[in-house]
Amino acid sequence: MLTYKRDLKNVNWEEMKTTLSQDKFDNGRSPEQLRASFTNSYATCIAYAENRIIGTARVLSDGICNAYVVDVWTFTPYRRQGVASTMMRMLLDELQGQHICLFTDTALNFYKKLGFTKGETCMEKVIGKWLVNTLVTQS
Template identity: 35%
Template sequence: MNIRLSDDPTDISWEALAVVFHRAPLGERKPEKLREAFTRSPVRCFVWDDDRLIGAGRALTDGVTFAAVFDIVLLPEYQRKGIGSRIMEHLAAASKAPNLILHAVPGKEAFYRKLGFRKMTTAMARFSNPEKQQEQGYIE
């Protein structure tokens, strides 16, 4: 393995990133939507093994108080090797914000707990499709 983290979107195949999301799994994403979300996010991380795109993550930040982390994702064969933790540290450093918030995929809380995250007691979300989010375990 020759793992490299980069924030440069220039050589990204958004189709390849959609395959990473599909296989991880982290849902079905349209390549064009991924391109928009990642290029508009001020903080990005793409993970390469030599010339193969194997993972990613992104964050929105105000650069002084808060950053929100989204879409940390790795191909299954690269999971549980410490790479997800490296993505988080890359995003945290690049966000330049002391406070990070996120919502975990149900079942993945332990990954974030190990990185110092704690459950928020008053977190709330207004989703466009609350029934689906409730079904998936994101809201009560």
């Protein structure tokens, strides 16, 4: 049975890291950095099959006008069953009146189906070295 949790109680961050790694969607964060990323988010959704983490999505927002959706992922064996759409709809419901931005190079159609359109501009920069910061260090 699939369930969607909106709080971060009892999340097994080691398991999340291991499954992301297995699925080749690990961007280098340690379990502790994953915990900090999710904890510091405006809203999160984690999908479970029984007790196993099989999907994530989270949003950064000021609660008024701007939001940024990140970490949208469904574990490969559970794809094309509506998991990511469900997580996204749950998050989008909390973002009334806001402009939402996200990056994607592989899932344009997925986001188009949710009503997103392709923007023309993006500027980006990493300050210092990726994932090296004072908040939570890599293990």
